[in-house]
Amino acid sequence: MFAEVANYANDAAAVEKSLRLLQAFVQIAAGTTSSATDAKTWNMARGQFALARRYLRLFKWIDFSQASTATWTSSPPSPRRILATAKNMLLAIYFFMEMFCITNAMGITTSSFLTALQHHALQVWFLAISTSLVLTTYDYLSQNTESAILASNLVLDCCDILIPGSAVGWIAVDSVTVGIASSISSVIAGQQIWVRVQKEAKEKEMRKKEKSMRKVRFDKGTKVSEEEREGLSEKIGKEEASNGVVDGSVKALANAVGDGNGGVKKRSKKA
Template identity: 30%
Template sequence: MTESNIAVNVSQFVGNAAGLEKTLRLLQSISQVVGANLLPAAAAPWLRARAQFALGRRYLRFLKFIDAFSLAFETLSSRSGVVAFLEFGKWSCLGMFLLLESCTILDAMGVYRTSWTSWLFVEAIKFWFYSLCFGILRAIYELWNLSWAGTSHSKEAEGGSGKVARKVALDEDSGRRQRTLQRQIAMKKLVIEGCDLFTPGAVTGWLVVSSGNVGMLCLVSTVFAGADVWDEILGT
C-alpha cells in the first residue's frame, strides 16, 4: 500500500462518524496516559486536551440512546432465552447511560451549570457499567456454548461409519472453522468490554484503579474496536 493510499484510507476513516469517534477516543486515551505520568504543571495541558477529546465524542453520540433502545426492543422480537435477556440488558442499560448523559451536555459545554449534573452523570456511568457487565456475560455465554458445540460434534464423528462418518467429518471440519471464527469474535468482545469496564468502574469507585491504568486499558480496547471499525468502513 502506497503512502497516498494510506492517507486516503485514514481520511475516509476519520471522515466517518464511527471512525472519528474511535480516533478521538484514541487521542483521549493517550492524553490520559501521558497526563497521569507527569507532574501536575506539565500534565495540565494533556488533561485539558483529554477533556476536549471527551467532549467531542459526546457530540457524536448525542441522541444515540434512540439507536440503543431500538436494538434492545429488536432483540426481544428476534431472540429468545438467555441470549435475549443478556442482549436486552446490554442495550437497554446502554440506552439509559446515553439518555442520562445527554441530559448533562449543556453543563459539559459550560453553557448552563446545574447543581445536579455531577450526580446525574455518575448515575449515567453506572448504567454504562451495567451494560458492559451484560456484554461480558454475553461473550462468556457464547464461548461456553461454542465449547459444548465442539464436544457434541466430535462425538457424532466418532459414532458414525462409512459414508456417514465421512460426511460428518466434513461437516465437523467446516463447523470447526466457523466456531473458531466465532470464538475469536467472542474473545475480542470479552477483551474490549473487559477493558472498558474499568472506566465506569473507576468513576463510580466500584473498581480501584489509577487514572494511568484506566487510560492504558481504554487504549487497548480502542485499538481492538477501532480495527473492526476500520475494516467495516474500508471494506477490508
C-alpha cells in the first residue's frame, strides 16, 4: 500500500489533483464560515494551493500541443478527430495564455493586461470543456468507449465547466457550489490517475524483472562457456602431454634404430 501511495505521490498530475482537492475544500470552508477572519484565512490558503498548482502546470501547454498534433496525424478523418484535436488545441492555448499570468498570481506584478489575459484564458478553458462535452456525447452515441469511462468523463466535464464559467460570469453559481463541483471532479480525476500510475508502475516492475532474468541467463551462459573453455583447454593440455610422451618414445625408438644401423654399417666396413 505504501508503495502504491509513493507511486501516486511521485506523479506530477497526481500531486496537482491532490492540491486541487485541498483547494476545493478550503474554498467550501471559506464560503460557509460566518467569521470574516476565518474566511480571510481560508481564502489565503486557497490562493496558496492555486499558486502551487500553477507551478506544476506552467508548461502543460506543450503536452496538449503535442497531443493535438498526434491526434490529428494518427487518427483517420472523422468528426471525432476534429473534436479531439480541437479540445487539445484549446487546452494548449489556455495553458499557454495562463503561463504569462504567473507573475500576477505570485504577486510580483499587478498588470491589468495580464488580468485581462487571464480572463480570456478562462474563456478559452470554458470552450475547451464544452468541446470535451460534445466529444463525450459523440463517443456515447457512437459507442467508441466503455460506458463507465464515458459516464466518468461526463461528470468530470460537467463539474469542471462550472469553474471557468463562474469565473467569467457565464454561469451564475456561488463559490460553495464551485468548490463542491471541483472536489467531485478532483476525486474522479485522481482515481483515473491512480489507475494509470499503478499500471505504469507494474509495467515498469515487469520490465525490470525481465531485464534481471535476461541478465541471469546471460551470466549463466557466460559461466557455462567459461567452464567449457576451461575443460577444453585441460583436454587439449592432456592431449598435448600425451602426444609429447608418444613423440618422445618414437624419437627414442628412432635413435635406437639409427644406432643399430650405424653399428651394422661399421661392421660391414670391417668385413
